[in-house]
Amino acid sequence: RHTRYWRDWSSDVCSSDLMVLQLEAAGRSVEHLIMFDSHPPKAYFSNTVFSESMFLKAFPIICGMFFGNKEVPKDMDTKSLDSVIEYLKIRKWIPWGFDNNEFRMYYDLWRSNHNTLRSHMPGGKVKCNFLFFRAYEFQPQEILDALNIKLYPDMDLEEWSLFSENPIQVINVSGTHYTMLDEPNVNLIGSCLAKVLTSNEQQAL
Numbered sequence: 081r082h083t084r085y086w087r088d089w090s091s092d093v094c095s096s097d098l099m100v101l102q103l104e105a106a107g108r109s110v111e112h113l114i115m116f117d118s119h120p121p122k123a124y125f126s127n128t129v130f131s132e133s134m135f136l137k138a139f140p141i142i143c144g145m146f147f148g149n150k151e152v153p154k155d156m157d158t159k160s161l162d163s164v165i166e167y168l169k170i171r172k173w174i175p176w177g178f179d180n181n182e183f184r185m186y187y188d189l190w191r192s193n194h195n196t197l198r199s200h201m202p203g204g205k206v207k208c209n210f211l212f213f214r215a216y217e218f219q220p221q222e223i224l225d226a227l228n229i230k231l232y233p234d235m236d237l238e239e240w241s242l243f244s245e246n247p248i249q250v251i252n253v254s255g256t257h258y259t260m261l262d263e264p265n266v267n268l269i270g271s272c273l274a275k276v277l278t279s280n281e282q283q284a285l
Contacts, residue, residue: 101204110208112276113244116269117215117257120239123231124197130228135191138227139164142190143173145223145258152226161187202243210244211276212237213251213269215260 100113130138136158144153153171157163165183168174178186218233241248251272255265 100206100208101202104207105204110206112209112211113206114211114213114273115240116213117253117260118212118236118240119229119231120236120243121197121201122239123229123235124194125199125201128228129195129198130191133158134228135187135194136161136164139187139190140168140171140173141223141226142258143168143175144171145256146175147173148256148259149173150220150223150256152222205243205245207245210240210246210248211251212240212248213253213260213272215257216252216254217256219257 100110103110137156139161140156140158141149141152157167161184165180168183175186176182214236219229219231224231237248237250251268253260253265253268255262259265261269
């Protein structure tokens with residue numbers, strides 16, 4: 081009846097928040113909800129659900145951001161997912177060394193997740209501690225517009241505070257939304273998480 085940590089990054093927000101709410105409603109104790117620069121539900125909710133062609137145009141932008149790209153590419157071939165994958169390989173924008181099948185799986189998961197976010201708003205407030213790692217660099221507006229994400233500076237904390245009974249603990253991390261988990265930025269995150277784990281283990285003794 082005890083769950084120590086629940087974490088998410090980016091657009092996994094609704095699933096993590098909902099699962100913690102459901103666990104707490106069932107009488108389970110959750111110590112921490114940990115988010116890594118997660119966009120609040122309002123950034124997506126009620127925005128237009130993407131067509132397939134819009135998803136294909138957005139996918140290279142997402143993959144390129146993992147490699148420091150901060151502009152919408154002007155030479156994309158987005159006729160099909162196969163042509164998008166070939167384009168990404170030419171640019172060497174291959175997150176985590178994806179092969180073609182992994183690219184397709186990631187694309188399908190990302191598309192499904194975004195469609196869900198645009199049609200669902202979680203309700204209720206979590207009771208657990210809320211730890212938020214925020215990327216130091218705000219996303220370029222050109223990128224947000226291309227992905228149809230309605231986000232402005234400090235909106236994340238303003239909105240997430242509406243879903244928490246406790247003050248949010250914020251830790252700023254160097255990098256962007258897409259590079260904050262790369263080295264050396266991830267070392268700060270690891271150090272902070274180690275302190276959280278150690279502190280809770282000592283309290284449990």
